Amino acid sequence: MANERYARYRGCAIVTRWAESRNFGDASTTRFTASFSVDPPDSHDSAWQEFPEDAFTTPASASDNALEVAKRSIDRSRHR
Numbered sequence: 001m002a003n004e005r006y007a008r009y010r011g012c013a014i015v016t017r018w019a020e021s022r023n024f025g026d027a028s029t030t031r032f033t034a035s036f037s038v039d040p041p042d043s044h045d046s047a048w049q050e051f052p053e054d055a056f057t058t059p060a061s062a063s064d065n066a067l068e069v070a071k072r073s074i075d076r077s078r079h080r
Contacts, residue, residue, distance in 0.1 A: 031056065
């Protein structure tokens with residue numbers, strides 16, 4: 001399974017990437033986190049990325065969360 005997912009929201013390109021992380025206290029517990037990068041459509045706007053710290057039991061859940069956080073981040077940037 002590829003660890004990247006591509007989406008568009010309000011003209012911005014979004015890439016989410018998930019990664020597996022093991023809890024050092026319990027090696028049998030696997031959790032997944034995901035980050036995202038946003039590339040705005042306007043060339044004068046800077047791209048950005050964020051690394052939410054939420055952890056999930058599946059890569060899909062982590063990626064879904066990162067996408068929703070990215071959308072909220074885009075909405076906040078549009079209101080500035």
